[in-house]
Amino acid sequence: MNMWVYKLILAAIVILMAxxxxxxxxxxxxxxxEREFDTLYANYGQTIHLIxxxxxxxxxxxPWLKVESRIDSGLRFGLQEDMNILxxxxxISVFSMLPYTRIIRTxxxxxxxxxxxxxxxxxxxxxxxxxxxxxxxxETTDAKLYVFPRxxxxxxxxxxxxxxxxxxxxxxxxLEDPFIHAGIREYNISDPMKNINWKVTARYGTLQVNKYDPxxxxxxxxxxxxxxxxxxxxxxxxxERVEYGISVAATIFEYAHxxxxxxxxxxxxxxxxxxxxPIRIEPATGRNHLTRIxxxxxxxxxxxxxxxxxxxxxxxxxxxxxxxxxxxxxxVDDEIEERIKRLRAKGNAVEILKI
Numbered sequence: 001m002n003m004w005v006y007k008l009i010l011a012a013i014v015i016l017m018a019x020x021x022x023x024x025x026x027x028x029x030x031x032x033x034e035r036e037f038d039t040l041y042a043n044y045g046q047t048i049h050l051i052x053x054x055x056x057x058x059x060x061x062x063p064w065l066k067v068e069s070r071i072d073s074g075l076r077f078g079l080q081e082d083m084n085i086l087x088x089x090x091x092i093s094v095f096s097m098l099p100y101t102r103i104i105r106t107x108x109x110x111x112x113x114x115x116x117x118x119x120x121x122x123x124x125x126x127x128x129x130x131x132x133x134x135x136x137x138x139e140t141t142d143a144k145l146y147v148f149p150r151x152x153x154x155x156x157x158x159x160x161x162x163x164x165x166x167x168x169x170x171x172x173x174x175l176e177d178p179f180i181h182a183g184i185r186e187y188n189i190s191d192p193m194k195n196i197n198w199k200v201t202a203r204y205g206t207l208q209v210n211k212y213d214p215x216x217x218x219x220x221x222x223x224x225x226x227x228x229x230x231x232x233x234x235x236x237x238x239x240e241r242v243e244y245g246i247s248v249a250a251t252i253f254e255y256a257h258x259x260x261x262x263x264x265x266x267x268x269x270x271x272x273x274x275x276x277x278p279i280r281i282e283p284a285t286g287r288n289h290l291t292r293i294x295x296x297x298x299x300x301x302x303x304x305x306x307x308x309x310x311x312x313x314x315x316x317x318x319x320x321x322x323x324x325x326x327x328x329x330x331x332v333d334d335e336i337e338e339r340i341k342r343l344r345a346k347g348n349a350v351e352i353l354k355i
Contacts, residue, residue, distance in 0.1 A: 021133070023062070027126030028137045030057040031097075033067060035119060035141040041291070042111045044150040050077075050107045050143065056097035062126050065095040067139075069122040074113030074147070111147040114246065116272045116299040119143040146298040149243075149250040184208050219283040220256060220324050222249050223315065224267040225308045226300075228330030228355075235303045238330070242302045245328040245355040250297055252326070257290040265293050266315060270305040278305045278314070283323075312339040321347035328353045 031054070038049040056062055071077075071091050095103055119141050127134040184200050187207035195209040224245055228236045236242060249265065256263035264283035270276045279296055281289075308329065316339065325348055329336070332352060340350050 023128045024133050027135050033139045035143045037145045041146050047110045050109050052105045055102040059099045062097040063129050064127040066125040067093045074115050076110045076112050078108035114149045117145040148294045149297050150247045152251045220263040222326045225329035226269040226302050230333050239302050241355045268304045268306050268311040269300045271299045272301050276305045309335045323348045325350040
């Protein structure tokens with residue numbers, strides 16, 4: 001073999017060693033990584049985007065750069081050639097960075113589960129061409145997303161057989177009450193014929209219908225019990241029942257907002273990544289108020305902070321009467337019944353929806 005071949009091989013070895021040492025020392029230097037969702041709020045089942053931006057602000061190229069992080073399986077990522085997903089939770093992206101370049105990747109993400117998602121960190125790993133040398137670094141990220149609970153239509157509210165009164169309870173809040181008359185308005189194609197006011201129609205010369213207010217013009221307070229059985233010790237083994245109750249609550253809050261009904265929320269669960277304290281939001285109206293309630297429903301952990309009896313005792317202390325209560329609970333025992341009687345004695349209406 002000619003001498004120049006040996007020199008070429010030796011030069012290649014030296015270059016690769018130098019590259020490996022450079023990657024070890026400077027591979028992650030002046031590398032920045034950012035990650036964000038394209039929205040703060042999403043609905044159940046909605047497809048959104050997670051945007052990754054990585055920059056190499058130096059002369060040294062990085063031939064192989066890996067970004068790995070753990071992301072809750074409630075967010076389902078679309079298949080991409082440059083991204084691996086392990087066990088539904090570990091996400092790995094691989095980049096090749098030239099000098100002074102920036103790469104932006106947009107991942108399709110489908111929201112499969114109600115929740116609060118906060119991607120706080122990622123691990124960056126730079127590796128040499130030969131793969132013999134590598135260096136890693138933890139990177140702080142701040143991608144936040146609220147996935148609101150599924151909002152049901154009336155036809156989707158399939159109440160369990162043991163909740164014989166459920167349909168009646170929810171209909172009270174989301175259907176108009178024909179006994180409360182609130183004026184006249186012009187007819188539209190969705191109005192039933194029975195609502196046409198013929199006398200006023202004759203006067204104006206165009207079809208006019210009676211306008212009705214919902215029964216729930218009083219202040220509404222929804223109280224959710226995250227325990228599904230009496231004397232429950234730990235987390236419920238039937239979380240799907242509580243998830244259903246959360247969706248029912250979200251449905252009624254959406255209706256209350258559209259109908260300008262003051263509505264509030266309380267539960268003996270607590271908020272993810274916050275102190276283990278029960279939640280209570282005073283009845284109010286407005287878009288900001290609805291957003292606050294939906295954030296709480298998204299962030300709600302199905303694990304009690306206090307017993308339901310304790311929650312009701314606190315409600316009795318705050319209550320001054322003239323409130324309409326809807327209890328969403330998996331059971332009603334003697335202690336709950338006793339507190340319901342006390343609430344009613346103070347001039348409140350109380351309905352129970354068993355889930």
